[in-house]
Amino acid sequence: xxxxxxxxxxxxxxxxxxxxxxxxxxxxxxxxxxxxxxxxxxxxxxxxxxxxxxxxxxxxxxxxxxxxxxxxxxxxxxxxxxxxxxxxxxxxxxxxxxxxxxxxxxxxxxxxxxxxxxxxxxxxxxxxxxxxxxxxxxxxxxxxxxxxxxxxxxxxxxxxxxxxxxxxxxxxxxxxxxxxxxxxxxxxxxxxxxxxxxxxxxxxxxxxxxxxxxxxxxxxxxxxxxxxxxxxxxxxxxxxxxxxxxxxxxxxxxxxxxxxxxxxxxxxxxxxxxxxxxxxxxxxxxxxxxxxxxxxxxxxxxxxxxxxxxxxxxxxxxxxxxxxxxxxxxxxxxxxxxxxxxxxxxxxxxxxxxxxxxxxxxxxxxxxxxxxxxxxxxxxxxxxxxxxxxxxxxxxxxxxxxxxxxxxxxxx
Numbered sequence: 001x002x003x004x005x006x007x008x009x010x011x012x013x014x015x016x017x018x019x020x021x022x023x024x025x026x027x028x029x030x031x032x033x034x035x036x037x038x039x040x041x042x043x044x045x046x047x048x049x050x051x052x053x054x055x056x057x058x059x060x061x062x063x064x065x066x067x068x069x070x071x072x073x074x075x076x077x078x079x080x081x082x083x084x085x086x087x088x089x090x091x092x093x094x095x096x097x098x099x100x101x102x103x104x105x106x107x108x109x110x111x112x113x114x115x116x117x118x119x120x121x122x123x124x125x126x127x128x129x130x131x132x133x134x135x136x137x138x139x140x141x142x143x144x145x146x147x148x149x150x151x152x153x154x155x156x157x158x159x160x161x162x163x164x165x166x167x168x169x170x171x172x173x174x175x176x177x178x179x180x181x182x183x184x185x186x187x188x189x190x191x192x193x194x195x196x197x198x199x200x201x202x203x204x205x206x207x208x209x210x211x212x213x214x215x216x217x218x219x220x221x222x223x224x225x226x227x228x229x230x231x232x233x234x235x236x237x238x239x240x241x242x243x244x245x246x247x248x249x250x251x252x253x254x255x256x257x258x259x260x261x262x263x264x265x266x267x268x269x270x271x272x273x274x275x276x277x278x279x280x281x282x283x284x285x286x287x288x289x290x291x292x293x294x295x296x297x298x299x300x301x302x303x304x305x306x307x308x309x310x311x312x313x314x315x316x317x318x319x320x321x322x323x324x325x326x327x328x329x330x331x332x333x334x335x336x337x338x339x340x341x342x343x344x345x346x347x348x349x350x351x352x353x354x355x356x357x358x359x360x361x362x363x364x365x366x367x368x369x370x371x372x373x374x375x376x377x378x379x380x381x382x383x384x385x386x387x388x389x390x391x392x393x394x395x396x397x398x399x400x401x402x403x404x405x406x407x408x409x410x411x412x
Contacts, residue, residue, distance in 0.1 A: 003389055006363070008412040009377060009400075013057045015238040016408045020273075022243045023226065023403075025219030026251055027052045027077070027396055028182065032189040033217055035160045037079050038062045039088070040193055040209060045216040048244070052396045054078060061085060061096075069095040074325055074395060077153060083110055083132060084157035087119040088164050089404075092136030095124065099301060101368060105132050105323055110154040113146045114139075117158075117165065139167025142206075146174045148202075151320060152179035155204070156186040159324060162206035163195045173202040176318050181252025181294050188250040192217055221245055223253040225273070226399050227301040230256050232407065233276045233379045234263035234284075235308045240407065243273035255295050262288055263305060284309050288389055290340030293317025300375035303350060304330055307341040308379055320346035326367035335372065339379060361374050370395040377404060 035058065037044060049055060057075035061082035064070055070086075072078040077106050079098055080400040097103070100142065108128035111121050143235075144153060155171065162169035177183075190197045190206065191395060194213035197206045221244045222400050229240050247269045257267045263404040264282030268275040288306060292299045292315050299315055306313060323329035333343045340356040362385035366372045370392050379385065393400040401411060 006386050007389050008384055008386045009380045009388040010410050010412075011381050011408050012384075012410055013267040013408055015232065015236040015404070016379070018239045020241040020243065021229065021403050021406065023221040024048070024052070024397070024399070025050045026056045026222040026224070028185065028222075028224070028251065029189065030055045031058045031077050031081060032156070032186060033159060033219060034058055034062060035085055035390065036163075036189060036193045036195070039085065039161060039164050040192060040195075040212045042212050044193070047216060047218040048221075049219050050222065050396075051398055053394045054396060058082070059098055059372070062280065064092070064094060067094060069097060070097045072096070072102070074099045076102070076105060076325070077221070079105070079107065079130060080110060080151070080153040080157045081160060081393045083107065083121070083134065084114060084161035086134045087114050087121055087137055088139050088161045089136035090138055092134060092412075093102055094134055095131050096135065097131035101325060105129070106150060107132070107154075109147045109150055110157055111169075112160060113144045113154070116144045117141050130304045139165050141169050143170045143172070145174050147175050148173035148177045148180075149175035149319070150323065152182040155183055159183075159186050159190065159197065159204065159206050163190070163209040165208060169206040171204040171206075173204065177202065178293060178317075179252065179296060181255070185250045185252060190325070220249060222397070223249060223251040225298045225374075225400075227253065227256045227298050228374050228377065228400075229276060230260040230263075230265050231301045231305045231375070232381075233265050233278055234260060234305050235378050235381050237278045238407075239275065239277045241273055241275050245269070246272070246358045253295055253298055256298055258303060259289070259290065259295070259298065260305075262290075263272050263309070279365075284311060286311060288313040290315050291317045296320050300328060300332060303336070303352065304375045304378060306352050307336050307339065307355075308382060310355055312354075314349055314351040315398045316349045318350060322347070324371035328336070328369065328371070331365070331367050331369065333373055335364055335376065338364070356405040358383070362386065366390075366392050368392055370397065374400055377409070380409065
């Protein structure tokens with residue numbers, strides 16, 4: 001299936017009950033482990049890494065082998081983490097670039113912070129945006145500040161490179177802190193490799209490299225991907241089993257467990273996985289409101305679940321969605337309208353206002369955004385429609401359509 005391939009999806013025979021799905025490792029955790037392994041020169045075996053395009057892009061940066069240019073496509077994580085990694089590698093002289101959309105995604109807060117720490121980075125196009133000319137060097141490190149309101153990935157990129165800095169890192173976060181659970185996931189990854197870090201108020205400290213841990217590490221399955229199954233269970237009422245998940249997860253999107261209780265979905269941890277079922281007799285409220293500031297990657301699934309079930313309400317804390325693979329707030333408003341759902345939006349909110357008749361022969365635009373394709377898939381429970389650029393799911397979850405076929409999805 002090429003990325004430009006359109007497919008028609010539907011559930012003509014309903015949802016299959018009790019199927020077991022194995023989701024690949026978290027790309028967020030995989031990319032953190034892989035970068036730390038490279039930064040520290042660790043020999044640790046990393047098991048169950050993500051098979052996503054984002055992780056493949058991250059590996060292309062970490063194994064650059066003196067390339068003159070690295071193109072990471074749509075992979076935002078590889079751009080942010082890769083900038084910090086390459087800047088801290090002595091002898092590197094490379095251009096880091098990406099897709100047309102990537103060249104429109106801001107990176108100035110990270111570049112400014114790295115340069116203040118001693119990095120040699122320059123813009124080759126528009127100021128504040130990729131592509132970047134990076135000349136790697138030993139970075140002194142020390143104290144710096146960063147705007148923490150744009151993306152937690154800027155903060156994580158600095159933290160992951162920091163063990164290689166001579167003075168480590170003392171990072172002051174300025175402005176509103178977004179996606180804090182992702183920062184805590186980074187601290188957990190540092191700890192797994194024997195690196196010391198702390199978060200006190202708005203100051204993060206990462207100590208210089210100490211004793212490197214070379215024990216085998218296993219990447220947990222991706223909680224962000226689990227959200228699509230929670231959505232399907234909420235809409236259909238059918239049970240699903242997912243492997244491999246643990247109750248005390250470092251992934252911020254494990255909050256999906258509590259978020260989807262609002263839709264009657266119960267989570268049972270059994271045999272290294274989770275059994276999802278909708279509570280018998282549960283009546284979904286007619287209005288629900290959610291603060292998604294700490295779990296922005298879940299926002300599309302929550303909004304589509306609300307829309308499919310006819311629930312009105314507002315999602316807040318979505319400012320980071322404006323600078324993702326697409327402007328996800330604008331994309332949600334535009335595509336939900338095709339399904340008869342009228343929404344309003346502000347810079348950081350989306351509100352589901354009313355419901356009407358869906359269009360005939362819907363073509364869902366994905367805007368080169370994997371989560372648009374996957375989150376809207378549950379709408380097929382209410383009738384088939386065409387998905388544009390269906391293979392965009394490969395960015396985070398290449399087996400998504402095959403796994404949904406196990407649950408009864410029919411693809412034409």
